[in-house]
Amino acid sequence: MNDTLGIALIGCGTVGGGVARVLLAHADRVTQRAGRPLELRRVVVRDPSKSRDPLIPLDIISTDIHAAINDPGVHVVVELIGGTGLAKRVVLDALAAGKHVVTANKALLADAGAEVFEAARRADRTVCFEAAVAGGVPVIRALGESLAANQVTAIQAILNGTSNFILTAMAEGGKSYADALAEAQKLGYAEADPTLDVDGSDAAHKLAILAQIAFGVAAKPHEIARQGIDTIEAIDIRFANELGYTIKLLAEAWTGGHSHSGNGAKLSRSGAVPAEPTVALHVAPVLLRHTDLLAQVRGAYNAVLVYGDVVGETLYQGPGAGQMPTASSVVADLIDLGVGRAQRTFAAAKLWSREDRGFTVEPPERVRSRFYLRLQVVDRPGVLADVTRILADEEISISSLVQHEAEEEGGGPVPLVVVTHYASTGRFRKALDRITRLPTTAAAPVFFSMGD
Amino acid sequence: MNDTLGIALIGCGTVGGGVARVLLAHADRVTQRAGRPLELRRVVVRDPSKSRDPLIPLDIISTDIHAAINDPGVHVVVELIGGTGLAKRVVLDALAAGKHVVTANKALLADAGAEVFEAARRADRTVCFEAAVAGGVPVIRALGESLAANQVTAIQAILNGTSNFILTAMAEGGKSYADALAEAQKLGYAEADPTLDVDGSDAAHKLAILAQIAFGVAAKPHEIARQGIDTIEAIDIRFANELGYTIKLLAEAWTGGHSHSGNGAKLSRSGAVPAEPTVALHVAPVLLRHTDLLAQVRGAYNAVLVYGDVVGETLYQGPGAGQMPTASSVVADLIDLGVGRAQRTFAAAKLWSREDRGFTVEPPERVRSRFYLRLQVVDRPGVLADVTRILADEEISISSLVQHEAEEEGGGPVPLVVVTHYASTGRFRKALDRITRLPTTAAAPVFFSMGD
Numbered sequence: 001m002n003d004t005l006g007i008a009l010i011g012c013g014t015v016g017g018g019v020a021r022v023l024l025a026h027a028d029r030v031t032q033r034a035g036r037p038l039e040l041r042r043v044v045v046r047d048p049s050k051s052r053d054p055l056i057p058l059d060i061i062s063t064d065i066h067a068a069i070n071d072p073g074v075h076v077v078v079e080l081i082g083g084t085g086l087a088k089r090v091v092l093d094a095l096a097a098g099k100h101v102v103t104a105n106k107a108l109l110a111d112a113g114a115e116v117f118e119a120a121r122r123a124d125r126t127v128c129f130e131a132a133v134a135g136g137v138p139v140i141r142a143l144g145e146s147l148a149a150n151q152v153t154a155i156q157a158i159l160n161g162t163s164n165f166i167l168t169a170m171a172e173g174g175k176s177y178a179d180a181l182a183e184a185q186k187l188g189y190a191e192a193d194p195t196l197d198v199d200g201s202d203a204a205h206k207l208a209i210l211a212q213i214a215f216g217v218a219a220k221p222h223e224i225a226r227q228g229i230d231t232i233e234a235i236d237i238r239f240a241n242e243l244g245y246t247i248k249l250l251a252e253a254w255t256g257g258h259s260h261s262g263n264g265a266k267l268s269r270s271g272a273v274p275a276e277p278t279v280a281l282h283v284a285p286v287l288l289r290h291t292d293l294l295a296q297v298r299g300a301y302n303a304v305l306v307y308g309d310v311v312g313e314t315l316y317q318g319p320g321a322g323q324m325p326t327a328s329s330v331v332a333d334l335i336d337l338g339v340g341r342a343q344r345t346f347a348a349a350k351l352w353s354r355e356d357r358g359f360t361v362e363p364p365e366r367v368r369s370r371f372y373l374r375l376q377v378v379d380r381p382g383v384l385a386d387v388t389r390i391l392a393d394e395e396i397s398i399s400s401l402v403q404h405e406a407e408e409e410g411g412g413p414v415p416l417v418v419v420t421h422y423a424s425t426g427r428f429r430k431a432l433d434r435i436t437r438l439p440t441t442a443a444a445p446v447f448f449s450m451g452d
Numbered sequence: 453m454n455d456t457l458g459i460a461l462i463g464c465g466t467v468g469g470g471v472a473r474v475l476l477a478h479a480d481r482v483t484q485r486a487g488r489p490l491e492l493r494r495v496v497v498r499d500p501s502k503s504r505d506p507l508i509p510l511d512i513i514s515t516d517i518h519a520a521i522n523d524p525g526v527h528v529v530v531e532l533i534g535g536t537g538l539a540k541r542v543v544l545d546a547l548a549a550g551k552h553v554v555t556a557n558k559a560l561l562a563d564a565g566a567e568v569f570e571a572a573r574r575a576d577r578t579v580c581f582e583a584a585v586a587g588g589v590p591v592i593r594a595l596g597e598s599l600a601a602n603q604v605t606a607i608q609a610i611l612n613g614t615s616n617f618i619l620t621a622m623a624e625g626g627k628s629y630a631d632a633l634a635e636a637q638k639l640g641y642a643e644a645d646p647t648l649d650v651d652g653s654d655a656a657h658k659l660a661i662l663a664q665i666a667f668g669v670a671a672k673p674h675e676i677a678r679q680g681i682d683t684i685e686a687i688d689i690r691f692a693n694e695l696g697y698t699i700k701l702l703a704e705a706w707t708g709g710h711s712h713s714g715n716g717a718k719l720s721r722s723g724a725v726p727a728e729p730t731v732a733l734h735v736a737p738v739l740l741r742h743t744d745l746l747a748q749v750r751g752a753y754n755a756v757l758v759y760g761d762v763v764g765e766t767l768y769q770g771p772g773a774g775q776m777p778t779a780s781s782v783v784a785d786l787i788d789l790g791v792g793r794a795q796r797t798f799a800a801a802k803l804w805s806r807e808d809r810g811f812t813v814e815p816p817e818r819v820r821s822r823f824y825l826r827l828q829v830v831d832r833p834g835v836l837a838d839v840t841r842i843l844a845d846e847e848i849s850i851s852s853l854v855q856h857e858a859e860e861e862g863g864g865p866v867p868l869v870v871v872t873h874y875a876s877t878g879r880f881r882k883a884l885d886r887i888t889r890l891p892t893t894a895a896a897p898v899f900f901s902m903g904d
Contacts, residue, residue, distance in 0.1 A: 022601055022762055032809075033600045035800040130598070136763040138598030145597075145793070146582070146590030148485045149474055149783035293769070296748050310474055311588040311770065311780035315755075317745070318766030328763035331601035339800045341597070341793045348487045348791045357484075 005034070005338050008042035008068040008099075010090050011080035012061075015104060015131070016043070017053055018327030019078060023334075024055040030331065034338025042068035069094050076337055078330060079103040084111050091116055095123045100342075102333045104131035104326055110208040110221045117352035126346040128333035133206040134159060134302040136325025137318040138332070143213045143306065144349055150308030152214035154254040156451075159206040161300035161320040162197035163229045163249040165189045167285075168298045170237050171246060177232060189300050199228035200249065200283035207251035207281060210304075213349070214253065215279045216357035225282040225364035225425075231446050232285055236374060239402060239417045245287035245372075246295040247448065252286070255279045255359070280362040287372050288451040365426030370399065370450035373420065375435065376413040376443040379406050383440045387418065390438075394431040396423040413442035419450065457486070457790050460494035460520040460551075462542050463532035464513075467556060467583070468495070469505055470779030471530060475786075476507040482783065486790025494520035521546045528789055530782060531555040536563050543568055547575045552794070554785045556583035556778055562660040562673045569804040578798040580785035585658040586611060586754040588777025589770040590784070595665045595758065596801055602760030604666035606706040608903075611658040613752035613772040614649035615681045615701040617641045619737075620750045622689050623698060629684060641752050651680035652701065652735035659703035659733060662756075665801070666705065667731045668809030677734040677816035677877075683898050684737055688826060691854060691869045697739035697824075698747040699900065704738070707731045707811070732814040739824050740903040817878030822851065822902035825872065827887065828865040828895040831858050835892045839870070842890075846883040848875040865894035871902065 007023065009016050023030060023040045031037045043061045045052075052061070062068070069077055069090070077094035081087040084107050091101050091108065096119070103109070108116065109132055120127045130140045134157070143152065158164050162184055169180035181198070184190035196202050204221040211217050229249050240247050255278065288295040293315055297303040302320025307313050319325035336342035377383045384403075391398060402417040420428070428447075436445055459475065461468050475482060475492045483489045495513045497504075504513070514520070521529055521542070529546035533539040536559050543553050543560065548571070555561070560568065561584055572579045582592045586609070595604065610616050614636055621632035633650070636642035648654050656673040663669050681701050692699050707730065740747040745767055749755040754772025759765050771777035788794035829835045836855075843850060854869040872880070880899075888897055 018762075026601075026603075029603060030601065033800065137766055138594060141593065141598050142590060145788065146593050146784055147780070148787040149478075149482070149780045151478075151481060293748075296745075308780065310470075310478075310783070311777045314589055314768070314770030316766070316768060319764050325763045328599065328601045328760065331762070332598055335600040336597065340796045344792045344796065348485065355484075 004037040004039050005334070006039055006041040006071070006073040006075045007078060007334065008044065008071065008074040008076070009040065009078045009080065010044045010065060010068065011082070012043050012045045012052065013080065014323045015326045015330065016078075016080040018323040019080070019330045020056050021053055022327050022331045024053070030335060034335045036338050038334055038338055041073050042071060044068045065090060069097050069099065074099060076100045076102060076334060078334070079105060081105075082107070084108050088112055088116070092119050095119045095125050098123060098125060100126045100128070100337050102128045102330055102337070104129070104330060106132040106202070106205040106209060110205040113209070113212060113352040114218060120346070121353070126337065126343045128336065128342050128346075129209070130333050131326045131329035133209050134304060134316070135318070135320040135322060136328045137302050137304065137316050137320060138329065139210070139304045139316050140213065142304070142314070142316050143210065144345060147306060147308050147311060147314070150310045152306055153256065153309050154307040155210055155214060155252065155304065156294060157207070157210070157251045157304040158248055158294055158297050158302055159203040159251045159304070159320065160197050160200075160249055161302055162190045162194060163203070164297065165300045166198070167229060167232070167247055167249065170232070170234060171241070174234065176234050177230065198230050200226040203249065203251040203283045207253065207283060210251075211253050211279065211281055212351055215255070215359040216355065217279055217359050217361050218352060219281055219361050223361070225284070225367070227284040227448075229285055233446070235415060236446060236448070239374065239415070240287050240372070242402065243287070243400065243419065244290060245451075246290055247285050248288055248294055248297070249283070250286045250294065250451070251283045253279055253281050277358040277360065278362040279359050280367045282364065282367065285448040286451045287448055292451060365424065365429065367425045368422050369425060370422055370452070371420045371428055372448045372450055373418045373432070374446045375416045375418070375441055377416050378440045378442055379412070379414045380440065384416070386438055386440065387416070387435055390431050390434045391418070391420065394423070394427040396427060396431055397421040456489040456491050457786070458491055458493040458523070458525040458527050459530060459786060460496065460523065460526040460528070461492065461530045461532065462496045462517060462520065463534070464495050464497045464504065465532065466775045467778045467782065468530075468532040470775040471532070471782045472508050473505055474779050474783045476505070482787060486787045488790050490786055490790055493525050494523055496520045517542060521549050521551065526551060528552045528554060528786060530786070531557060534559070536560050540564055540568070544571050547571045547577050550575060550577060552578045552580070552789050554580045554782055554789070556581070556782060558584040558654070558657040558661060562657040565661070565664060565804040566670060572798070573805070578789065578795045580788065580794050580798075581661070582785050583778045583781035585661050586756060586768070587770070587772040587774060588780045589754050589756065589768050589772060590781065591662070591756045591768050592665065594756070594766070594768050595662065596797060599758060599760050599763060599766070602762045604758055605708065605761050606759040607662055607666060607704065607756065608746060609659070609662070609703045609756040610700055610746055610749050610754055611655040611703045611756070611772065612649050612701055613754055614642045614646060615655070616749065617752045618650070619681060619684070619699060619701065622684070622686060623693070626686065628686050629682065650682050652678040655701065655703040655735045659705065659735060662703075663705050663731065663733055664803055667707070667811040668807065669731055669811050669813050670804060671733055671813050675813070677736070677819070679736040681737055685898070687867060688898060688900070691826065691867070692739050692824070694854065695739070695852065695871065696742060697903075698742055699737050700740055700746055700749070701735070702738045702746065702903070703735045705731055705733050729810040729812065730814045731811050732819045734816065734819065737900040738903045739900055744903060817876065817881070819877045820874050821877060822874055822904070823872045823880055824900045824902055825870045825884070826898045827868045827870070827893055829868050830892045830894055831864065831866045832892065836868070838890055838892065839868070839887055842883050842886045843870070843872065846875070846879040848879060848883055849873040
């Protein structure tokens, strides 16, 4: 086992550069931790003329993926291309060539996990992916190894740093959504096209991976109910604050009955083993009490709160993206392969396999939650009677209601906020449709889940 | 590898009962996770007539440690006796008999880690101890595996749930130390004799273990500078709050120069690799800014903030004690042994070995910190001049100073709070001695470190 482990990096952008730096600048440390040398033998890039870390020997840089994968001196292929096209080809070819794979590619695993893992099992090789979820936060190991004595009953997670940065800037700086987004872009926390971050897609990919580890379900990202942060206005942040809540974009999974966050239907956070083998999944803005652990996660950080039936709740928090945090997780996987741990974990975990742990994904409309609903209504008699009648028709009771006096004279639209008791998403949506069609409803209603 | 792993529990009190319950009530789950059955074959107790979990077959309960350890059907001995007497004998005998050991015994590892690990290496067996630090929070795996790409540059941790419960009750309930302690005892968070929890000994044991993993230093707990929470009064909580701080009992390790929490001397939290291979260790009440992650950890929870030179800061938080959280970590170790991961980790990590990672422990008097100092002084002219002169003599500058008007007329002692800039602990102690001897100093000064 003291043989050198040869490594090929496919893709050497931000994260790849970080991985190369750790392997080259801290070779002694990595060798000591892995019990054998980890040697960077191939770096495959699109444009070899681009200037790179001077520690990378020029003669290992090339554009030839095929040669890198088939180099007998390469034992591990690190896929850092991203996406589900070329990246998938590289991963499958690497496995077929008898190489282990380390990847940070959440989209690939969420979309094609079964295919990739089946190929790995056929080739008797290992796929590692700590960096694919929550960057530098070791949540894959936490779920798969540290909490192995538990059946996870719920996960509540901040998995998109961009969205959390924007929401923090709105809550603490009183900024509008547009201004907060612009600030995030200026500081490099948001892309020029931020769609996949702010519409919940990125978090849904990551949640699909966590749900596979925790529950054995293979939910496709597009099957996960998803709501982004782009409908949140400054006024919602203020109303939430007035009610004692902070709005966070959460990726959530919870088991048992069909309720959000441990209500009467009993489950998830009670520490009891789920009575019903169903798991609800969604990505959505959620109102959390100011004192909740996740309400206090600020800026671009990620945090994952896991409820296990033995341990109770544990929290994992840290940088969810960025060059060196992500490199930290990629190199941890390489060290695990060097030690021989990763191979054992891979064989034992049977991820994306036919092994059924009995969980099925709950249809979104059956998921129960409390809801925050903000309407813009025309300020005239009977409005409240209409809205409350519609909710009553769907057997949705009201927990609290806030309507302030109109700021201006003259009966322009005013905001009306209703917080409901638990209701199924299906019935809430029905009520919402009817409320939207009321002649007194002046704008599309805005709604979010309540975290309690 | 599909052979059954036979387990003997030595000690079946609170934690042992929890371990037995998980292994027996969730046998299918544990088998699935470990890839082989884990069978509880022996339970050794002092008093077999005591009533226990009805799931434990009566015929595996005995008082015979020797028979359990030497049973050829037993492959892993779980030591849950505690202490460093009989427990050490059991662990060494088990290793000599060719058994792996899982233990939750922080005192044993902190005091005799070298002896135990050397014995394990001689016997080619593995020792696992996730439960020994922070109960259900998987910080041993985080430091040893997840962060393996990093040199840890600092650790800041709440490792004693009892102390944190008391400090939370003082801060949020306005309670005195005595009342908060009484409440902790009533709720089962503090023992009848709480000395080892509130004087910092318990946290020092745990810090010694973390320091071995992160820095390879073998500090004995009694060599770790230690200050408890029993000198904290309600007035300190109030003054700290007024200055923008929360007081927490922290176990801290930081590398590099000799300063507390990333000051000018540059290091630890900067993400840079430490320039000087020294590590400072202490357990002490520390004033943290209200917005610091650890300032927000409430009640009996534990939390560990780790600074790595690659990843930056990551946080691990959860229940630091209790039956099922601790059992969760013990069973995770058993599953790791079943999978074969633990053996790889043990061999690679070389803990408590002669392998030198170059760090030495900084002498406490050279450690630099800012200090909070509360004096009770006689309210008369010249007092402030004397105190500030003494600090100036030791080249300690003052960052802020709070003296409120005396509540009563008549010149009785009044509190005076001084917050210093960075100073070496040695010089601060010298100044403190002189201040204590001033005729105007009416009571023993109280001081804590500042977290920034």
